[in-house]
């Protein structure tokens with residue numbers, strides 16, 4: 087483990103590149119490039135360049151990590167790929183956080199370089215470029231040693247951070263080489279087939295401690311909420327109870343008289359109170375009385391009514407405009423020729439990210455007012471920096487961006503509205519400011535996982551095979567509602583019609599861990615289970631014989647069957663449920679064991695087993711914990727989490743009425759296993775939570791004979807289902 | 811000015827008596843390891859020791875800490891050598907890490923009173939501290955490890 091675990095959020099490219107003795111390998115801007123360039127090339131480069139890795143003569147190695155850290159371990163997982171091919175001694179490696187410069191440090195995605203860490207993208211996007219860069223740097227070191235010794239490069243090998251000449255019994259450490267060598271004018275090329283074989287990995291697949299953990303056990307880790315600046319004041323914004331209404335006026339004179347109040351700043355969607363201390367901000371917030379514009383789109387919106395009544399009507403109304411998501415084969419014919427047809431509807435409520443750190447940002451302008459420094463935790467440093475500049479009417483280069491640890495992200499922090507507020511306030515009051523949304527504000531002004539209604543129908547042919555699938559999703563959130571209906575990743579169904587029927591409510595919605603997968607997989611896999619029961623078959627046997635399973639799905643089902651001992655009868659009062667999911671290139675299957683307290687309507691998940699095909703698992707221990715986190719997150723959302731809107735106003739305000747899973751409700755056992763693969767790594771952070779809904783609902787059916795059609799499975803809904 | 815002892819040092823804080831201890835610690839003393847999660851007593855991210863007892867600092871007025879001794883995560887050990895901190899690293903407990911100061915301070919209170927807690931005792935003692943990242947089972951494992959070694 088690297089000691090010195092500092093997260094240096096403000097490395098200067100120049101100081102890094104022009105630094106002390108040693109070898110610095112740079113990376114240049116260029117489409118899809120993850121390649122290193124030499125210092126000479128860097129000097130003459132017309133493009134912007136940045137550092138990737140530096141080897142100092144004292145053997146220390148510094149690697150730039152481009153991956154924002156919100157607990158998933160990517161800031162460590164990504165550079166491990168570089169260190170592996172460099173054959174670096176990991177104990178000598180220090181990590182530095184890359185600046186927010188996606189052109190240099192980003193990965194290529196949909197025609198653009200991005201640093202956005204979302205959709206479980208970090209490891210899978212950076213894996214190959216980082217490996218190639220590491221291999222290239224290693225080549226330079228070996229070449230330099232060969233020249234010094236006057237031997238052929240092919241006679242040399244490396245051990246962690248040492249070049250070895252076995253024939254003559256000589257060794258040179260990377261630091262020693264860095265002391266005399268220079269990065270050649272033209273960097274050697276490396277191709278993918280020169281990379282290490284999986285069996286030769288020393289770091290990938292082996293336990294490596296996370297870089298950020300030591301400072302997360304002693305209070306030293308810096309989240310943006312922890313940043314302190316000289317002369318800093320505090321602020322908190324009050325937004326409209328009806329989301330997106332705008333402020334008209336407030337009791338300005340009265341609030342300004344309160345102790346410590348520095349200023350009151352009008353923002354587009356809110357009013358920020360500024361004071362010398364945060365306790366004075368809180369008091370001023372209490373006293374602030376804002377009148378808001380009428381006519382916001384959310385005005386009068388009732389989420390429960392929309393979900394219970396309107397959505398079903400929209401689904402049934404055939405003239406309602408539908409956006410096709412997937413049209414394969416001839417669905418009409420499949421249903422016309424069907425031997426049997428099944429149909430069911432599912433609902434899911436709004437979900438809140440509930441990251442433990444309430445959203446906040448710190449900002450400071452320079453004297454001239456033409457440069458702003460911001461401190462924030464963002465999943466998308468590159469676009470965040472651009473958006474902040476845009477909001478202030480500045481060039482991106484006028485925004486100095488400091489990335490901090492995130493106290494949870496879960497998809498919320500790819501939009502940086504909170505830091506923009508901090509920057510606008512700082513400009514208005516001409517002082518450095520720390521802007522913190524209270525938890526109540528974070529929830530009232532949340533961006534939810536959209537609520538949704540799912541209508542699913544399947545056609546079975548004479549042989550009982552699923553020949554047709556209709557799936558209609560209704561809600562407000564466009565692709566936030568439909569991403570996640572990718573049946574082909576696990577089942578082959580020849581004729582499919584997946585469509586979206588959109589509506590609009592004026593409520594802010596956002597990606598949420600695994601986006602649309604949780605509600606969609608809940609519908610799909612509950613429905614498959616219902617058909618299995620209808621056909622009098624074991625749920626797993628039904629999936630195997632009636633659905634054309636992909637080989638990857640087969641493998642994870644086989645594994646989870648073994649792990650959970652699926653066929654074994656459970657003790658009285660316990661039952662198992664099963665579900666599959668895919669996400670971010672990975673495929674996973676899960677089983678849960680539950681019990682139900684019938685009088686209290688409480689479901690308890692006692693055990694969970696998860697089998698995952700995620701390609702090469704770069705860091706199995708980190709991956710396991712990330713997946714466990716997904717399981718708990720999934721159970722929390724499926725059993726408890728529910729946001730509702732009445733008269734356009736979010737009804738929940740804090741953790742007493744938006745409840746999260748607690749320790750006593752956590753499964754006693756969570757088992758995670760991986761399929762052994764030698765293929766590129768795929769995403770893991772969101773592979774677990776999508777399957778929980780259906781697995782729990784299916785276990786509930788196995789135990790009680792009743793079905794749950796509405797997430798979350800609150801005590802009220804559980805009791806209703808039992809009485810049905 | 812309200813005087814108290816924080817992590818072994820006598821300090822005077824210029825704040826009103828009803829200021830939550832949380833903000834006094836975090837912003838007046840700049841000991842930012844103690845976290846704000848809900849401000850309403852629901853999450854436990856703000857847990858510190860007040861005269862050896864774990865309290866929610868967001869619900870503790872500064873006046874109540876006058877003359878008392880407060881320990882925050884920064885004062886649990888000078889060098890991360892508390893058995894719980896070592897166990898937390900060995901078990902690689904934290905995900906985002908935001909709740910972990912509160913978790914560790916709450917756990918430290920438990921081991922102080924009961925050096926060898928059962929799993930049930932751990933769960934019932936720790937249940938009030940939320941972890942959105944779902945690290946609960948790792949927390950239990952770390953406390954068990956620390957109690958074994960402690």
Ligand code: FES
Nearest residue numbers: 847848849854868
């Ligand atoms: S911040 Fe004190 S209990 Fe949540």
Ligand code: FES
Nearest residue numbers: 906907941942943
């Ligand atoms: S580690 Fe993120 S909230 Fe606990």
